[in-house]
């Protein structure tokens with residue numbers, strides 16, 4: 001067991017929990033990173049996947065008495081943990097109706113952690129049906145996303161894996177950039193940040209921070225330096241030509257030709273891609 005993990009308070013609480021719990025060792029450092037600021041706050045914390053209840057006891061100690069700890073499981077036996085002060089809901093995380101009923105009763109929550117069935121539909125349903133009900137400043141945390149790469153039981157890799165869904169969320173948050181020229185959707189309006197850890201994906205919700213982005217300048221625009229982005233290949237030649245034909249006259253025919261060659265030319269794109277492919281190969285090895 002890694003020594004740094006053993007020192008973490010969340011790991012100590014895991015070991016001291018009075019009921020059986022299973023977690024992966026690397027998760028404890030992620031928990032400390034993403035959850036520590038919610039300790040001793042009046043929060044609603046939801047965990048999907050109760051099993052024996054071991055993690056619920058850990059969370060109660062970790063977040064403190066002001067926190068309401070809620071468990072969700074498909075197994076009706078989980079209900080008996082209510083005598084220990086937890087609120088338990090019995091239901092299927094893939095079921096839209098379950099979530100509607102759940103949020104009707106509980107209202108908005110701060111944190112939801114999915115340690116349930118770990119299948120694509122289950123993980124994706126948690127995010128999709130919970131997103132409207134997470135308070136600003138809250139998080140949706142999906143565990144065991146390594147299942148997105150596993151064939152047995154999980155039918156992955158697949159176009160519809162949870163990880164591919166999460167990558168699509170990354171696309172959705174980029175809609176806030178005017179460069180994409182796309183309308184904001186519900187995801188782009190709610191999710192401020194997506195974090196990928198090994199086997200954990202975290203969505204941080206903050207609708208106030210999810211505005212359509214805008215370029216801002218702190219000085220007059222004509223003070224801006226020449227951008228050398230397109231000068232990597234034949235830069236000196238391009239600058240010479242630009243000076244001679246381009247910058248002088250905005251509508252210049254030569255300027256248009258030079259721009260076509262140097263800004264959009266497939267040769268430069270091709271040269272870039274040779275280098276990029278090499279880097280991709282190293283990453284995929």
Ligand SMILES: C[S@@+](CC[C@H](N)C(=O)[O-])C[C@H]1O[C@@H](n2cnc3c(N)ncnc32)[C@H](O)[C@@H]1O
Pocket residue numbers: 020021022023047048049050051052053054055056072073074075091092093094115116117118122
């Ligand atoms: C890995 S265990 C949870 C372990 C627990 N969090 C702990 O650390 O002690 C997964 C649990 O998810 C529950 N589960 C599986 N599929 C589910 C579903 N579709 N909806 C709700 N719960 C589900 C299982 O019954 C099981 O108790």
